[in-house]
Amino acid sequence: MTVTIRPARLGDEADILRMVIALAVYEREPDAVKATEESLRATLFGANAQVFAHLAEIDGQIVGLALWFLTYSTWTGAPSLYLEDLYVADAARGTGTGRALLSTLAREAKARGCARIDWAVLDWNEKAKKFYSHIGAHHSVGWEPWRIEGEALERLAGRG
Template sequence: MIRTATPADVPVIHALIRELAEYEKASEEARASVEQLGEALFGERPAAFAHMAVDDESGEPVGFALWFLNFSTWRGVHGIYLEDLYVRPAARGGGHGRALLAELARICGERGYGRLEWSVLNWNRPAIGFYEALGARPQDEWTVYRLTGEALAALGSGR
């Protein structure tokens, strides 16, 4: 049901990312190319990792989890930051999302990582309910900040 992604999965992962962006009402923001994704996952210095959820009968991919390592200065160990988790609507309710998260939790335990964390859009009540049913809890005391575009360029150039 869950397997590590391979280079042959990159076009499918790219398509799933596009589907996720559409679901999150942000299609115009999903600009990564298949080539960029392949380099990030399988290049000389991979920056991210992925797992595939596949249909038991057909073997066709129905979802994915894309993640990378973070580091806790307080705990002194790595953790996993889950950038994207997506299961196609027709396959939801089949245990694929839970199985993807369980695989990442297993990796955390096996490698001594201290946490598994991710962000979820406030309006995505089905996902929030799913995560909370697994025992995940929101980190309400933290607010995510982001620099992109012109603000990022300005700060980086000293403007």
């Protein structure tokens, strides 16, 4: 069994959406996904795409996803790669698929001049935290994620 990592390409939208939904179910938010194949096509493969994905395959089956985009750190003076979603199907866990996806992203980050890779982990996901620690990642202490969305975002956008 060989794990192959490749960039996502036009036509992969259904598999990407399937894994996004599976991740949402795992993260106890099954109804939170609003993405569609069409929205994924537009954001991943449209003109001036700013979102990217790599897929993991085993025996021709897509079993993993790393969806990411670039941000910028004024402190480092360099871009950062932000990993939005990392997903490996249950059947492929323990095969090195997650590590292969992250190794590919590390090479992508280096090729793009990124100083780091950032991501968020749910506070209850001890398996993920253990895996990330094992590969040399660390928890960023002192920073809390914040978000504005929905009605609050609409209100804020409406004010000049």
